[in-house]
Amino acid sequence: MSEKTKEAIEAYSMYINGEHKGSVTGEVIEVENPSTEQVVYTVPKGGADDAKLALEAAKKATAAWAALPAVERGNYLIRFAELIKENREELARILSTEQGKIYQLALGEVDVAADFINFPAQSARRLEGDIYSSDNPEEHIWIHKVPYGVCVGISAWNFPLALACRKIGPALTAGNVMVVKPPSETPAAVMALGKLAEQAGFPKGVLNFVTGDGSTMGTELVTNKLTKLVTMTGSTKTGQRIYGMCADNLTAVRLELGGKAPFILLEDGDVDKAVAAATVSRHLNNGQVCTCPERFYIHDAVYDEFLEKYTAEVSKLKLGDPFNPDTQIGPKVNAYETEQLAKIVDKAVAQGAKVVCGGKRPEGAGFEKGHWYEATILTDCNNSMDVMRDEVFGVVSPIMRISSFEEALELSNDSDYGLAAFLFTKDMRKIQRAVLELEFGEIYVNRAMGEQRQGFHNGFKLSGTGGEDGKYGLENYLEKKTMYVNFSE
Incomplete structure (x- = not known):
């Protein structure tokens, strides 16, 4: 442990397949209070093996979660949002301590995080497809929208809690499962969501939280063939690397990157x-x-x-x-x-x-x-x-x-x-x-x-691809399947 540590240190675990656990190696990441330069939190320093465990757990949960009626998935998320609001002051304290944001703004971030969960959850009954006329007699064309499956959510250090929830809400509402990786600089508030996810009663593997370096855990999460969609908020340079790493598997990518x-x-x-x-x-x-x-x-x-x-x-x-x-x-x-x-x-x-x-x-x-x-x-x-x-x-x-x-x-x-x-x-x-x-x-x-929440947050040029929020953001977590249905005798 660091020599300069004087404040009490709180330790957080990863949350994989409904269980709280450390990394396979037992290593940890120290999180510093930027006001005092003292270590205040530790989280597991997970690697590729931990990433695989989380992805495999998510994969096992995919079919059952997608099969639930959307409104039932939304109910889990609404309960999750309620728990976030019930723990508002504690989550804000963690955010202020690990990132240095003023406490009143941290309270606002918790409110926004809950809203990012609630808005898509309450839109669960509004997931839509399309029916088109066919050129053939006695035939319809259905555009059916289906979840991708295993999604990886990577959030940035400036609004770690809100950005994680911005991804969790629409991804799970749409029927996907998710592995969330917060930034190593400010991971504690996001990792605190593991206990709330457990209290919300999510089925095992539907929502997982892991921590580790981008070069090891992050690379495995992004390049593993089980991952079907990567959604990331962060720097343009990191986004460009992720975009390239997703190329081999043609993994879908949603990036919200830098601005000017x-x-x-x-x-x-x-x-x-x-x-x-x-x-x-x-x-x-x-x-x-x-x-x-x-x-x-x-x-x-x-x-x-x-x-x-x-x-x-x-x-x-x-x-x-x-x-x-x-x-x-x-x-x-x-x-x-x-x-x-x-x-x-x-x-x-x-x-x-x-x-x-x-x-x-x-x-x-x-x-x-x-x-x-x-x-x-x-x-x-x-x-x-x-x-x-x-x-x-x-x-x-x-x-x-x-x-x-x-x-x-x-x-x-x-x-x-x-x-x-x-x-x-x-x-x-x-x-x-x-x-x-x-x-x-x-x-x-x-x-x-x-x-x-009802708008659409997206960037042009090197500021990203995909976008988030509102009905367009929710649709980013759905693939389209076209059905040519012929009902002639």
Whole structure:
């Protein structure tokens, strides 16, 4: 165990085939509190053998689970969601401790996680197929939708609980079974779901939770022939590797990856509304959100007003203990992420950007330990800078002047990413043009970020493939089987 460990350590087990167990090797992964740098949780360090056990258990459960009426599957999930809500405070405590997110946001993540389970479960009676007329007499064509079977769900460290449940809900509602692997950085809250799954009464093997390194356990989960669909949320680089690994077996893939969301404020946009939306959206979860605005294109006519007001708001944001109700920004998830953020800011300055506020690690009482970085605003930016092109998972706002909507469109689309975008204007003609011309899967018009369950969360370009949420997300967990039914004598 780590020398620096002083806090009480909670140990979590894997949940495979209805049983709580450690890894085959007995090894564990230590999970650090990013505020104190002390180990607070351990989870099993599973490998390929553990992955095989989970996949085999899931495979055995496939036929019986798929044969259940959809509404019965939904009832299991609704009970599961109720248990998540009953354990709201405890799950939020774990999230804040392992990831550094402020406690109020952690409570919100638990609520969203339960909703991600409830929404598809309550849509169980709405699973649809199609019947078409045939070119032949006395014949129908049925498009029947069937589950894939064994699905692997891989969630990211920034919203581990919500992202896991975002996959579990529709996958199981559709009749699939699932093996869930949370990230090694923040696995504890997801692994706590194992006990709740047991209490919900899921049949053995229907829902399994495993932990381990991506290079060993993750590779086995993705490449094993028992796996029929992989759904993953994470970085673009990891998604590209998974996409390639699924090629040999032609395994279905659903990827929600990185983003580089543009924030466009035009001359007729409401500056105060834009400032409020930017402040919330850029700094939520310490800027560790794939749909955060990451590059700001502000029209000349309102640039000075926006910068003055935005700087004033950002400068007031309180950095500190995630459990302090006054805190608005917590620590970065680990030392590596903090170092990467500092390098990005330093390089931007070297390339000509100007630091208006922040731009460094905080000093003084309360910041001796932990992974902290101040909310930062950069001006004099241009689209050739790395800070405007590469994903920046942190509280950094690079701002650039623009002179027209056409320039904003061109600059926004000049990116490898296409997840989310923001537009502030009162001109309905420009909003309609944005619908057609902005190359992003999710566009927020005159509001802060935050998708809803009935929408569809998907990315273009290197931001992913497949999409999640709503009826379209649910359909991503179903294959189509075509039946030509001839009933002539």
